[in-house]
Amino acid sequence: MKMAFYGSSLLSSYWNGAATYYRGLLKALAGRGYEITFYEPDVYDRQQNRDIDLPDWCQVVVYEATPMSLMEVTRRAAEADIVVKASGVGYEDEALLLEVLRNARPDALTIFWDVDAPATLSQLRAEPDHPLHRALRKLDMVLTYGGGDPVVYAYRAMGAKDCIPIYNALDPETHFPVEPNERFRADLGFLGNRLPDREARVEEFFLKAASLSPNQNFLFGGSGWGDKPMPPNVNWIGHVGTRDHNSFNCTPKAVLNISRESMASNGFSPATRVFEAAGAGACLITDEWIGIDLFLKPNEEVLVARDGKDVADILQTLTQERARAIGEAALRRVLAEHTYEQRAKLADEIFRSFNKRSVEAAE
Incomplete structure (x- = not known):
């Protein structure tokens, strides 16, 4: 056809x-x-x-x-x-x-x-x-x-x-585990363009978490954030093309998904980033929204945060070993059910x- x-x-x-x-x-x-x-x-x-x-x-x-x-x-x-x-x-x-x-x-x-x-x-x-x-x-x-x-x-x-x-x-031919890239080294990475429906949630889940975690390094990718005030432990690198998404997801200890307000309120709306990160075997932290358990199991295949303090608390206790186990479990799940x-x-x-x-x- x-x-x-x-x-x-x-x-x-x-x-x-x-x-x-x-x-x-x-x-x-x-x-x-x-x-x-x-x-x-x-x-x-x-x-x-x-x-x-x-x-x-x-x-x-x-x-x-x-x-x-x-x-x-x-x-x-x-x-x-x-x-x-x-x-x-x-x-x-x-x-x-x-x-x-x-x-x-x-x-x-x-x-x-x-x-x-x-x-x-x-x-x-x-x-x-x-x-x-x-x-x-x-x-x-x-x-x-x-x-x-x-x-x-x-x-x-x-x-x-x-x-x-x-x-x-997930398209496993384009999003998959790769070797870390020093350019993207961080404790937490977030990738998202600046949109009115997302900005307040980025302030809460990412920038507030960075303020509460002065000893952690935060990596920020996405367009439009150049004039946004940020804590000193946030490294904003601008637009990240899809060719670099695997490295971006694989290098930090964990990566963050922040839904736009309308998506979070509606629920059942996993962003492409959720599957890109899982496909790369990354440890994903996501903001809380109804329906996440249809795609990934909380605490085993994904970590769920209600606000910026939750994100900071998760990072405080997250070990490399647990992060790796969560990422591997997420990869198995999306390959089995979400391609x-x-x-x-x-x-x-x-x-x-x-x-x-x-x-x-x-x-």
């Missing part, structure tokens, strides 16, 4: 947290025989900050951020059996959605793939006239990379025919089930 996927960027993770998700899932679907074309706009300097080469498992079309180019690429939706518009593309999202739906064939499966469901749902609640409200009744389904039952129920209540989570996962191959199998079953129902309905 041919798939046209309109998303933010496959080629660059620069200000684009969905890149790892897109890459892992679409590569696994391509391995199952899907012919995929990914359409991404040239915005936010992403093309100047590519961190993968053009893949051999997917065609990538980069288009200019102009109305004419948008019309050109959306016309190609007519060539696909499955047409996907992702959330947060970054250029004329509303027009892109409407044009993709207008150009998709009547027999094509049309999907809104939400990579930030809490933010999207919040916007829909605040904007009753948002075009996505009308589009939900035309789309065949909504897929999300997190959210669980709260997101499923919310989308169905807003008129979606169906909503199914396809969670983040993109397994997520792609679920997505494939969903697509084929829909096609079967469509054929039966036509007979």
Whole structure:
């Protein structure tokens, strides 16, 4: 089956947290025989900050951020059996959605793939006239990379025919244990861009923990934090490309996951970082959110903190031996249950089930 996927960027993770998700899932679907074309706009300097080469498992079309180019690429939706518009593309999202739906064939499966469901749902609640409200009744389904039952129920209540989570996962070919890199040596590492929905939680879980742990070294990666006041034991190193994520995860004694406020409040929303860290065999400390035990077992495969003091307390007693044991247990778990191959199998079953129902309905 041919798939046209309109998303933010496959080629660059620069200000684009969905890149790892897109890459892992679409590569696994391509391995199952899907012919995929990914359409991404040239915005936010992403093309100047590519961190993968053009893949051999997917065609990538980069288009200019102009109305004419948008019309050109959306016309190609007519060539696909499955047409996907992702959330947060970054250029004329509303027009892109409407044009993709207008150009998709009547027999094509049309999907809104939400990579930030809490933010999207919040916007829909605040904007009753948002075009996505009308589009939900035309789309065949909504897929999300997190959210669980709260997101499923919310989308169905807003008129979606169906909503199914396809969670983040691990691609063991890209995220795996490597030798430590002295550049990333620390007691605790955290990687995350500066976003309004995350900043207060970074202050609490990371910067406060650093203030409470003056004898520990903290490594801070991510864009946008240059003017942020930080304790002297925090080393901010700016953007860290995906090529360095394995080293970043493997070198510190532990790494920290901090969910955005909306993700934590909603629950059931593991970030890609959770699986990247576990895939590298890192000892992961995560902020507390409902549903973490569906993915990793607290105290055995992951350590859970309620606030910055908890993070500091964990670090105070965490030995290298225990950190190593937790990381090894997490790696075993994600390889067994949370790979993109397994997520792609679920997505494939969903697509084929829909096609079967469509054929039966036509007979």
